[in-house]
Amino acid sequence: MSNAAWESLSNQAIAAAGVVYFLALLVHLAEWASLRQPGTSRAGRKAEALALSTAGGVSDGPVLTKVAEHGAGDGQDAVDEHRVALLGRLGVLLTIVAAGVHFVALLGRGMAADPNRVPWGNMYEFTISGTFFVTVIYLAMLKRHQLQWMAPLVVGFVVATLMVAVIWLHAAVAPLREALNSPWLVIHVVSAVIATGAFTVGGILSGMYLVKARTGERTTGPLARVPSLVVLDRTAYRIHAFAFPVWTFAVLITGPIWAHEAWSRYWNWDPKEVWAFITWVVYAAYLHARATAGWKGRNAAILALVGLATLWFNFIGINYFSTTSMHSYAAPAVEVVVTAPAVPGGA
């Protein structure tokens, strides 16, 4: 296949992935809509109760009894429950398919470049890679952390971001600037993108925590399906606890090593570095807050969202607004030199 063919394959695959994600979103919304009916909300909550007991890994007497008792409920309940479960599974299946197509799009970008390379040379590529990892991380944690209820939020986020990427950020495939062409960069960006995906999923959880803390527990409506505050807080913590070391690795180890090789300075307080540092400190504060009296729960969740805001600002804001950042994708191939001029024979 020629480079041009790979590039157009990639473009088509992104469009196709967008469509499938959108279908997945519709299915998940239908799933939620079924829950809205009072009859079914119980079924949903029941499924969740079961989920919780397995989430804790405890074969728990009382919960099982409760399920058994409800399982004997009227037929309508069972039908609705069945439909919700079916829609849920279909939605996940569509998301998996979309992620597969999404991956093809990434592969196409990489193959279209000459020489072949990892697909994150510009904002468009970074965005489609980042959203891919949001999906992958959500899918990977789906079973373990019982995240079915998050589906519309995650898929909705991915669809919206992909649309932004295609409409505003799209750029033709170009070779990497040489400074970006380093194995350290590959490791650096892979880990940064993975951490970004995980922080985003964690942020959605913390956001829901705040929503739920405000509205209180509901027994009907979509919110009834969202797990309890305790579970939200714990799951958010686990995902952040995964993302934080990855981010540490990305911005405090591989980033500086690469910067040292490319620019002679391992840490230069370049705006991109500053904001990566800020993000790191805010998430460290989040982890602290969860162990500090008076900061647990709500304040910790707010910190997690502040962290997420700094993370995305770094990606979007700094690339667009900063002219001094060495990370600015607009920078010329090798920095055009304008330095403090020297005096012949002088200092």
Added chain:
Amino acid sequence: MTQAPERPEASGAPAPDTRRPGELTARELLRWTWRQLTSMRTALVLLLLLALAAVPGSVIPQSGVDALAVSRWKDSHPTLTPIYERLQLFSVYDSTWFAAIYLLLMVSLVGCILPRLRVYLTALRAQPPAAPSRLTRLPDHRVLQVDAAPDVVLDRARAHLRSGRYRLRRDDADPARRHEVAAEKGFLREAGNLLFHASLLIVLVGFAMGGMLGYQGGVIVVQGQTFSNTSSAYDDFDPGSLFGSEDLDPFQFTVDDFTVDWITEGSAFGTARGFNARLSYRDRIGAPQDSYDLRVNHPLTIDSTDVFLIGHGYAPRITVRDAEGNITYSGPTVFLPQDQTFLSFGVVKAPGGSGGAVGLEGLLYPTFALQGGDPTTVFPALGNPLISMSVFTGDLGLDNGVPQSVYALDTDNATQVMQPDDPSKPVRLDLELGETEMLPDGLGSVSFDGVDEWVRIQISKSPGKEIALLGVVLALAGLLGSLFVRPRRVWVRTRDQDGVTMVEVAVLDRSGGADLGEVLDDLAAALSGHPDPVTQGTTGSAASRRDQKEEA
């Protein structure tokens, strides 16, 4: 959640007595301050402050990052500049207030980890705690009936826990504890946490060493020229506060050749795929010569100094002669690229020959072409080089001893040379490679003899970078232990009930939120001596019960 003693902030103040705060003795006050400073809440607030304090440096140009941007900013904000300067906003990360925040944080950190280290070391030497009297009171417990003698069950428990790398309590001497096993594991969590925090100090030390004992410098070297590492050879030189020029490694290098791999087709037309500067270098004068292909991302390390390729451009060879044919200026002249097309700007300053000083100022077009009548360069490589210069004469400020930039012509007191037949039009010298043109007014001639390439080399010494790297790697290792190791205590107690062995087991996870059910299942299976244990009696899991309550 935390194993660290969370200090009750309110009771940090000594004795709730009748004295007002003002009457604290100096020692009490000191202790109170210390407690406040080393509390978790202070650490949290300081962390947030640190994040906040880092923000201005990403908005305001920083002299350490881009000195030119700073002077431009100062020019356009004359009123704000003195205020910003007083607040050290042009070097936020070296400012006293930024340092105050992170030093306070570090003090707080030391104050935090030292006591924890002591507690931890004591805990390490201590035995796992004995079983509480009522295991069934614990949130995660199970009661089993096992077809084996109590001693067999206890032996199974010990074997299982040992293989799970638990530490067992030794109670041989205590007859009251003959029917119990107590075990503990997960000490590495606290160790990891302590390691993480201590490593932050290592990082800071490494970072500070780089800032104080290192230096950065930049220099433009034209192909064929040799650079010797002395501070005067640099175009810009930025030493750390404790760096002396005697710390410079005495190497030298010559740029033998420079090549750019230009892309000549496709959407990336006119950009470069790679750069290569071939250097021959010696570690010190008289040392054997080596050579190295210096490329982006592939620095050359000589002793403890790193040499990087970070930029390139063109240096046209221009010769100026006076009316009598004496050479007043000759050689490669560094022109600075203006943009990605490598349209480059430069000046020539030829001191007075027979007709007075000559100054030239203008552009180099690497591949010159007229597009719609406008002169442009269509490719950044040297396809059809052309220089186009204006000419000045008179007082170019060359002799008054004031340092001048080699990249700008001081034309304040100079006069521009005009065309003899039309004095309203300035003279423009458009020279192709190899051409020579006469100047009017007996000023002589200018020849364009060729083009050399130059490379911009960044040279730096950052001692302590290995220490900083070691610090973050240790910090990461500690962090992983701290976040993923689960501290856990397990107790097993057997009871002989009318010839039937009843076993109580309980697990406590001090990190919270773990899958204790699985641990209990495994343990129960091991105690029963077969994979599928018959579970009887009561079980409990506080976690799921709590969740249910919240559900309701």
